[in-house]
Amino acid sequence: MKIRYFFGFALLVAINCFDAYSQENDSTKMKKKTGFNLGLLPSVLFNSDLGFQYGALGNLYQYGDGSTYPEYRWSVYAEVARTTKGGGINQINFDSKYLLPFGLRLTADLSFLTQQALDFYGFNGYESRYNSSWENSASGSYISRMFYRLERQMLRAEASFQRQIGSSPFHWVAGVTFLKTEISDVDLVALNKGLSGDELLPDTISLFSLYKTWGLLPEKQWNGGRHLLLKTGLVYDSRDNEPNPMKGLWAEAVVAIAPATLASERWAKMSVILRQYFTLITNKLSFVYRAGYQGTLWGSVPWYQQSYMINSLTRSTTVDGLGGGKSLRGILRNRVVGDAVLYINAEFRWKVLHAYWKRQNFYLAISSFADVGRVVKAHPVDLTLVPVDKSAFFDQISDSWHPAIGGGLHIAMNENFVLAVDYGRALDNRDGQSGLYIGLNWLF
Numbered sequence: 001m002k003i004r005y006f007f008g009f010a011l012l013v014a015i016n017c018f019d020a021y022s023q024e025n026d027s028t029k030m031k032k033k034t035g036f037n038l039g040l041l042p043s044v045l046f047n048s049d050l051g052f053q054y055g056a057l058g059n060l061y062q063y064g065d066g067s068t069y070p071e072y073r074w075s076v077y078a079e080v081a082r083t084t085k086g087g088g089i090n091q092i093n094f095d096s097k098y099l100l101p102f103g104l105r106l107t108a109d110l111s112f113l114t115q116q117a118l119d120f121y122g123f124n125g126y127e128s129r130y131n132s133s134w135e136n137s138a139s140g141s142y143i144s145r146m147f148y149r150l151e152r153q154m155l156r157a158e159a160s161f162q163r164q165i166g167s168s169p170f171h172w173v174a175g176v177t178f179l180k181t182e183i184s185d186v187d188l189v190a191l192n193k194g195l196s197g198d199e200l201l202p203d204t205i206s207l208f209s210l211y212k213t214w215g216l217l218p219e220k221q222w223n224g225g226r227h228l229l230l231k232t233g234l235v236y237d238s239r240d241n242e243p244n245p246m247k248g249l250w251a252e253a254v255v256a257i258a259p260a261t262l263a264s265e266r267w268a269k270m271s272v273i274l275r276q277y278f279t280l281i282t283n284k285l286s287f288v289y290r291a292g293y294q295g296t297l298w299g300s301v302p303w304y305q306q307s308y309m310i311n312s313l314t315r316s317t318t319v320d321g322l323g324g325g326k327s328l329r330g331i332l333r334n335r336v337v338g339d340a341v342l343y344i345n346a347e348f349r350w351k352v353l354h355a356y357w358k359r360q361n362f363y364l365a366i367s368s369f370a371d372v373g374r375v376v377k378a379h380p381v382d383l384t385l386v387p388v389d390k391s392a393f394f395d396q397i398s399d400s401w402h403p404a405i406g407g408g409l410h411i412a413m414n415e416n417f418v419l420a421v422d423y424g425r426a427l428d429n430r431d432g433q434s435g436l437y438i439g440l441n442w443l444f
Contacts, residue, residue, distance in 0.1 A: 031356055034066035039417030041440070043081045043089075055081025055089065057440065059417050064098075070241060070415035073098050077440075086190050087116045093314070105162040105171075109314045113156070117149040117186055119323075119333040120208050123306070123379040125399035129392070130332070130430050137198065146186045146201055150208040152224070152304075155180040158314050162235065171235040173254065173312045181224035181304055185209055210393075215385045221302050229256045235312050243416050244349065244365075244442050245277040246286050252312045255297065267299025271310040275444050285350045290444045295340030295377060306379055307337045322373040322402070325437030329371050330404035330424025332432040338375030338399070345371045345443060349410075360413050367408040369443075371424065375399040403427040406434075410442065418442060 043055040057079035061072040074096035081089040091111040100106050122128030133139035134147045160175030185208060188201050195201070211217045233254030239245040257268040273292040280287055294310060309321045320326075322343050324333035336343075347369040355362045378399070383390055390396075406424030418441050425434040 031361060032066040033063045033069045033361065033414050035063060037061045037063065037360070037414055037417070039413055041419060043079065053081055053083045053087070055079065057081075059440065061414070061416055063414075068098070070243070071097070072416060075416070083116070086114065086187070088112075088114045095313075100161075103163050107158075107160045107162075107175075107313050109156065109158045111154070111156045113152075113154045113319075115152045115154075116191065117146060118152045118320075119148060119335070120150045120206075121148055121332060121335050121337075122207060122211070122393070123303070123375075123381055124338050125336045125375045125402060126397060126430055127375075127378065127381075127395055127399055129395050130335070130432070131392075132429070132432070144202050144204050144206065146188070146191070147204075147206050149186050149206065151184045151186050153182040154319070156314075156319070160231065160313060162312070169236055169238045171237060173231070173233045173235055173252070175231040177229040177231060177256070177314075179227045179229065179305075179308075181226075183222065183224040183304055207393075214387070216381055217303055221304065224304055225302060227258050227302075227305065228261055229258055229310075231256045231310070233312060239277065241415065243418060244410075244412065245288070246279045246283060248277050250275040250277075250444075254310055254312050256310045258299070265299055267301045268297040269301065269310055270295060270297050273311060283351065285348070288347050288349060288444070290343075290345045292343050293340070293376075301339070303379065306339065307334050323431070325422065325435065325439065326443065327371070328373050328402060328404055328424075329369065329406050329422050329437060329443075330426045330432075330435045331371070331373075331402055332426075335431050336373050336375055336399070336402055337379065338377060339379045340375070340377035341373060342376050343371070343373030345369060347443070349442075361415065363412050365410040365412070367410065367422075368405075369407065369422075369424070370403070370405045372401050372403045374401045402431050404431070 038058060038060050040056060040058040043057055044053065060076045062074050063069055064073040074094070077093040079089050079091045091109070094106070094108045097105045121130055133141045134143040135145050136142055137145060156177065156179055158175060158177040160173060162171045162173045164171050185206060188203055192200050212222055231254060233252055235252040237250050239248035239250050251274045252272070254271045255268060258266060260266045271292065271294045273290065275290045276288065278287045307320045309319060309327070320334050322328050322336035322341055323331040327343060328336065347367055349365055349367045351363050351365045353364040383394060386393070404424045404426045406422060408420060408422040410418055410420050412418040420439055420441060422437045423434065426432050
């Protein structure tokens with residue numbers, strides 16, 4: 001069983017601040033923030049298979065003279081983390097509405113993500129059967145804790161531009177993304193370092209290796225590939241506050257095109273996302289929802305790109321879905337992968353306390369949510385190539401909705417630096433059991 005620890009020092013400090021100062025400082029009126037503001041958070045966890053992860057993440061904001069507060073003049077986000085068995089996160093992200101002339105907003109991202117045990121459950125949701133006992137070392141049918149895993153290294157470099165169209169809430173968006181993806185079987189030698197006895201991972205099959213053996217994955221795509229994505233789209237944005245809006249609409253339609261320059265063939269995907277925010281109690285309670293669709297417009301998308309989520313702004317280290325902390329909380333990461341997917345998130349957000357301490361604006365919020373998603377167009381899988389009993393790996397059914405519910409705790413400093421803790425629970429055991437996610441920012 002995996003054991004995870006996260007030492008959220010900033011969380012403890014902030015809670016103590018609320019306890020000590022909330023009664024005399026509880027006010028929904030924010031004080032103007034000027035100059036620089038830095039938010040830091042340690043990134044520490046332990047996983048019995050992947051080892052000890054250590055590192056830090058932080059966000060530096062420049063508010064200038066405060067005339068745009070709570071909007072910042074520019075922001076730099078950085079995260080560096082390592083695991084003792086070779087994994088790592090290396091990311092730097094820049095965002096500014098005010099640096100470039102002509103009202104251009106620039107968002108740039110450079111990330112190198114090494115994942116020793118990335119989830120792989122096949123394609124098309126419930127059409128691919130998930131058997132939790134195969135990765136449970138206490139089960140009589142145990143195969144390996146790494147049965148539903150593969151190793152991936154991804155280099156991502158992206159620059160996106162947005163500009164408002166006149167005085168309307170519409171913006172055009174354009175950008176370019178370079179992706180280099182390297183795929184391999186899990187490195188059992190590295191993961192077994194420091195383990196002994198029953199803890200050792202057996203040298204056995206994985207679902208990824210079976211898919212390759214059966215010919216369900218094209219051989220030229222086994223090891224990944226390189227892609228240059230050209231992105232364009234239209235955004236409608238009437239939010240009153242980007243980090244946690246109380247009212248407004250944020251909708252976008254974005255097309256990402258992979259020309260034949262680097263890819264083996266051309267393909268394109270479209271993402272359409274609608275987010276809406278409703279105030280129930282002024283500056284206290286809101287109801288929000290997000291409905292999204294992502295599907296292939298033309299071409300044959302490589303299997304390892306089907307889970308890559310496209311949007312107008314790249315602000316997250318996590319690029320995979322559906323399933324996991326950035327899409328369907330509580331459901332296994334990459335559980336819902338297909339040629340086209342649909343997802344909905346609905347959430348109540350309640351700002352319980354406001355405080356002003358050490359010249360910083362704080363608020364503490366709790367949330368409850370329901371997430372659901374499904375495959376609406378299947379990724380091609382030729383089951384006639386499978387020479388064994390198909391019922392052990394596939395269900396002869398079309399995908400249906402994957403539901404999850406949960407709640408969260410958020411602590412915000414100056415509206416923009418938001419420590420987020422979400423816990424989600426899957427409502428169908430075919431999607432796993434639950435997930436705890438600790439990081440930055442609201443889901444949307």
